[in-house]
Amino acid sequence: MRCGYFDAGVCHSCTLLAQPYPEQVDAQQRHVRTVLGDPAGVTWLPTVTSAEAGFRNKAKMVVAGTVDAPTLGILDAHGHGVDLQGCPLYPPAVSAALPPLAAFVTRAGLVPYDVPTRRGELKHVLVTGSPDGELLVRFVLRSTEALARIRKHLPSLQAALPSLVVASVNVQPAHAAVLEGDREILLTERGTLRMRVNGLDLHLRPRSFFQTNTDVAAALYRQAVAWADEAEVASAWDLYCGVGGFALHLARPGRTVVGVETSAEAVASAEQTAHDAGLPGTRFLAGDATAFALAAHDVPDLVVVNPPRRGLGEPLSRWLEGSGVPRVLYSSCHSGSLARDLAHMPSLRLVRAQVLDMFPHTGHHEVLTLLERR
The missing domain is CATH 3.40.50.150 (Vaccinia Virus protein VP39)
Structure with missing residues (x-):
């Protein structure tokens, strides 16, 4: 690769x-x-x-940068964002979701969390893709301050990503190397992603491994x-x-x-x-x-x-x-x-x-x- x-x-x-x-x-x-x-x-x-390549069913993207120019990827040694939207590890359905999700950050006014200054709201975007190409997307936030804007603009994201079947917000307020918090808020009618494995539809909820x-x-x-x-x-x-x-x-x-x-x-x-x-x-x-x-x-x-x-x-x-x-x-x-x-x-x-x-x-x-x- x-x-x-x-x-x-x-x-x-x-x-x-x-x-x-x-x-x-x-x-x-x-x-x-x-x-x-x-x-x-x-x-x-x-x-x-x-x-x-294309084998990872889950993208754990750190969100950094600015509202107008967000990065989805990792942080460098100084805590600044490195955009990895073109990472070849992800299957097509997950890779194709990343640009619309970056655009959604801007549209919904989600301020990326800045690790050095400890300011901002959106910490991670977590995307899981099923073998059938369906998507589960989670927004990891410091608080629920942006929840109303996410709900307001979610239909536009669903229009841009018809494969998005489950979406949620996870609240993780701590300034710590912890991916997610204990509170999960479901945003969609459907609550599970079906992972078809050997003919079985394993149901995956947002916080399930x-x-x-x-x-x-x-x-x-x-x-x-x-x-x-x-x-x-x-x-x-x-x-x-x-x-x-x-x-x-x-x-x-x-x-x-x-x-x-x-x-x-x-x-x-x-x-x-x-x-x-x-x-x-x-x-x-x-x-x-x-x-x-x-x-x-x-x-x-x-x-x-x-x-x-x-x-x-x-x-x-x-x-x-x-x-x-x-x-x-x-x-x-x-x-x-x-x-x-x-x-x-x-x-x-x-x-x-x-x-x-x-x-x-x-x-x-x-x-x-x-x-x-x-």
Whole structure:
């Protein structure tokens, strides 16, 4: 992939862009195997590769500059805006949305937040694109001061972007490196973006997490299902289930699946997908994954865990070790935290693994592992 911003030295977010993509992929798997100690007896599946461009379904654009000349992109070392509207990482629907959104900033009089002076209102514009080309757009503001103007001018934005189906305002008043706040104000009649993955319409609400790379996420879910079906599991938990990606793919007649997630919005999304798809035997709970596991009286045939970057942590890892659960599917975005968690689970042997290049041109990765009790 060629990028003019990288070549000009104004953006180096894709830290490995100068390295040929096949070399990136090979280095990624070597790195993961080394961090995990390259244990004997593990079957390593071929790395799932990604398209080199147009793969990111979500654009997290920092808004800077002025009302009349806003920038959508990143900040430089001095806190000034660097416009990246032509970034090649985004699919066509997302890329095409950025110029109309910049024009909307001007039309609605949304003053970009200036980090050095701590003045202004609009901090970020977050754009998520579905495989069908529909868009979810969020405006992250310091306050609700501009809310009325956004509502007034929203029809003109919808006319310019017919693919815009969900829009919201998020209020994040703190001067801190925090992307979003706790308050979300829905602006459209429709409240969810349908992410079609492997024939399932996963419903995504504004504050729900979804994998950055839709095609690689689809491969991740397919592999998890293949391992679960091969083992003929009759019951499964999906801890840190998000909008239910793993749980909903695992759903089968005769198999019970429970998903647990702290975000009530994500749980509502998963429940909506299960209802619309008529998936039997699925149940979703809003709560802490570790607390759920520690309070359980029985264990399933399979536990799926997909924790944040920090990993499971010692309490849940040690619970899995002592629980007697026969199999664990651990999907990790950080091999270092995965290795730390595995050290607390010596009775669960790593038997299969696969690296998935969810984030090309960076040192980040996803790795799916199958653990079986010794």
